[in-house]
Amino acid sequence: MSEYAGLGTPTAGSADAAAGARATQSGREARTVSGSRRIVVVLGGFLVPVLILVAWQLVTSLGLVPPTQLPSPAEVWAAGVDLAQRGWLQTDVAISVQRVLIGFAIGAALGLVLGAIVGLSRLGDILLAPTFAAIRAVPSLAWVPLLILWLKIGEESKITLIAIGAFFPVYTTVSAALRHVDKHLVEAGRAFGLHGVPLFTTVQLPAVTPSVVSGLRLALAQSWLFLVAAELIASSMGLGFRLVDSQNNGRIDRIFFVIIVLALLGAITDALVGLFDRWIKRRLG
Structure with a gap:
């Protein structure tokens, strides 16, 4: 045995x-x-x-x-090399990226907070939702004259405009997602003694994380759009300014190059948010 x-x-x-x-x-x-x-x-x-x-x-x-309407890829590349050699490209990119990141951070943070208030509070929904819906319909360029009068043509007006652009995608997605959080999940959290901010950060916010990330991606794209709107009208540096300067000098090759740079920067920042999305999903999974 x-x-x-x-x-x-x-x-x-x-x-x-x-x-x-x-x-x-x-x-x-x-x-x-x-x-x-x-x-x-x-x-x-x-x-x-x-x-x-x-x-x-x-x-x-x-x-x-005609080359006056569509320069060749080689001509556009040469224009970019010329801008880099003059030091303008590095300066424009650094300034524009800084403006986008600061404005995006402010707008996204406010969108998250106010979106949570509207999505979780019936009173907040009644008081704030109609006003924000009306403001959201205002075109970006309509804000420029008012911001220039209030904040002059310094960095404050540009960053404020970018923050406005970043605010609404985050606010809209967060408030809509919080309204549809599973009620049984919320009740379970309350059964464990969670209320208010702890309930929001522990139960409700993780439940709407995919929607929040989608809102952040939209907000980042909006930030680049509002950046160009700000720099086109009131700026002496940045990629938007370089577009206007190139137009005034008839440099269509530079215009094409700056547009390509903006597209690349938008793609890079969107990819970074995508990496953050995958990291969050692994943490929650």
């Missing part, structure tokens, strides 16, 4: 080892598939820009559009 019992131990150990090996192999295969999908996504994202660049080069090489 003892001999059979002694033989059972290696057999069980072998089974555990085999199961561990299968699990390791499955993990490797899953990582391989995930890595392949990542490569496909990255390559797919570059496909359309490359096709646009090829079509752009063909159109300019064949002379289908």
